[in-house]
Amino acid sequence: MNDTIDFGVFIGRFQPLHIGHEHVITHALERVNRLIVLVGSANMARDPRNPFTYAERETMLRAAFRHEVAEGRLIIAPLDDHLYSDTAWVTQVQRTVRAIVLDHGNHHGFQSHGLSDFRVALAGYGKDASSYYLKLFPEWENLQIDSQYGTFSSSDVRQRYFQRIPDVAGSILSTGVAEFLRHFMLGDTFRALLEEAEFLAAYPAQWGKGPFVTADAVVVQSGHILLVERGRAPGKGLLALPGGFVNPAERIRDAAIRELREETSISDGKGQIPPAMLASFIEDSRSRVFDAPNRSLRGRIITHAFLFRLPERRKLFSVKGGDDAAHARWYRFGDLSPEMLFEDHWSIIEEMADL
Ligand code: NAD
Numbered sequence: 097m098n099d100t101i102d103f104g105v106f107i108g109r110f111q112p113l114h115i116g117h118e119h120v121i122t123h124a125l126e127r128v129n130r131l132i133v134l135v136g137s138a139n140m141a142r143d144p145r146n147p148f149t150y151a152e153r154e155t156m157l158r159a160a161f162r163h164e165v166a167e168g169r170l171i172i173a174p175l176d177d178h179l180y181s182d183t184a185w186v187t188q189v190q191r192t193v194r195a196i197v198l199d200h201g202n203h204h205g206f207q208s209h210g211l212s213d214f215r216v217a218l219a220g221y222g223k224d225a226s227s228y229y230l231k232l233f234p235e236w237e238n239l240q241i242d243s244q245y246g247t248f249s250s251s252d253v254r255q256r257y258f259q260r261i262p263d264v265a266g267s268i269l270s271t272g273v274a275e276f277l278r279h280f281m282l283g284d285t286f287r288a289l290l291e292e293a294e295f296l297a298a299y300p301a302q303w304g305k306g307p308f309v310t311a312d313a314v315v316v317q318s319g320h321i322l323l324v325e326r327g328r329a330p331g332k333g334l335l336a337l338p339g340g341f342v343n344p345a346e347r348i349r350d351a352a353i354r355e356l357r358e359e360t361s362i363s364d365g366k367g368q369i370p371p372a373m374l375a376s377f378i379e380d381s382r383s384r385v386f387d388a389p390n391r392s393l394r395g396r397i398i399t400h401a402f403l404f405r406l407p408e409r410r411k412l413f414s415v416k417g418g419d420d421a422a423h424a425r426w427y428r429f430g431d432l433s434p435e436m437l438f439e440d441h442w443s444i445i446e447e448m449a450d451l
Contacts, residue, residue: 102214103197104128104239107175107189107229109136111146112277113156114253114268116221116245121161121170123241124219130169131219132196133157134189138174139434139442141334142285144258144293145251145393149435150174152276159272171196176434179388179443186232221246257281258293288332295329299394306396311352312339312386312441314448315362315377317406320426321445322415323437324359327423330394331438337445338424339399349378352402360415360424369413377404382448391440403448 104124108117124131135157138150148156154172157165164170173192178184193216198207201214217237218229230238248268256263262281266274280286314337315322323335338359342351353371356362362369382403391397406413415424429451434442445451 101128101217103216104131104219105193106219107134110153111250113273116243118160119243119245120221120241132171134173134175136175137177139176141435144289147289156273160270179440180447258290292330296393308397309342310397310399311342311348312337312399312401313352313356313404314401315404316449317412318408320428323427325423334438335436336438337441348400363414377406379403379405386444401444401448
């Protein structure tokens with residue numbers, strides 16, 4: 097084994113990048129030949145917790161480390177979330193790192209060196225946070241970076257920023273990031289995120305903090321899935337599974353059927369499909385609880401998803417938008433991408449429809 101660490105790996109969400117992250121990156125770069133920065137939650141629709149796209153966060157990193165990127169010492173890559181499968185997420189990290197190490201380690205040429213020829217270490221700040229990852233990647237060494245900036249976080253930056261009079265936390269952001277935020281707050285996307293943040297801030301006072309129980313319908317037919325476009329906050333304009341809150345006197349399964357009928361008016365040649373017939377399409381062995389604590393910014397919402405497998409047909413059952421959904425429509429699986437979906441609905445579809 098050689099003395100120097102060939103590749104460091106640093107994983108973060110960087111929503112947004114702040115000088116605490118930059119400190120870790122700078123010091124990691126002193127101890128490794130090349131540092132791979134993996135930008136997590138790359139595939140999500142914007143919301144007040146994940147307001148910036150992967151491309152925007154990559155731009156922030158490039159602005160802060162222009163030379164290191166140009167010299168090929170800092171390599172940036174996206175990482176999608178798989179909320180209900182750490183295995184899928186770990187696999188993706190392993191594959192991404194493997195491809196980068198083999199490509200850069202062999203100077204973009206013939207791959208004469210294999211993965212085991214390189215020393216790889218996981219960079220992190222704070223023993224608690226990174227020990228979680230270290231358990232997921234036992235094959236890598238541990239590169240701990242101490243920081244005097246440990247007291248603040250990206251969520252502080254977001255909290256001060258998403259206000260009627262936005263405050264860009266200039267003292268903990270590098271110039272490029274602060275400039276990006278000042279420019280971003282003038283646009284329509286900022287206004288939409290601010291409205292969403294205000295809606296979410298008011299939510300617990302109106303409805304309580306939960307836990308709430310909801311039901312969602314994953315309805316598939318002939319390579320298509322039935323989704324509704326959300327007509328109002330939160331997530332206005334995003335696609336969602338038909339579903340909603342469970343009434344006090346109903347079973348969760350019945351709530352899924354009721355919401356499906358209300359939101360989509362799903363019909364066959366004889367008119368609206370009655371509840372009992374919809375129930376017969378449910379694959380009970382596939383119903384599942386989805387309970388990631390952060391899955392909704394409204395509060396703790398635990399949902400139960402039911403798989404409705406409709407018969408394969410050349411003509412799909414007809415649907416139209418009902419109550420609070422703007423529009424219900426069948427989507428081909430191949431036309432969907434994660435950032436089109438509300439909250440964790442992409443992850444639910446991935447699990448339930450075996451994507
Ligand atoms: P983050 O941006 O909050 O932090 C990134 C790193 O910076 C961490 O090591 C953190 O300890 C360090 N850091 C934070 N504040 C600091 C400060 N003030 N000073 C010095 N260092 C500081 O990102 P994160 O939440 O750790 O990101 C993890 C990513 O991995 C997320 O996108 C998450 O969704 C993803 N993830 C996904 C799965 C899955 O999909 N199954 C599983 C695990 C992680």
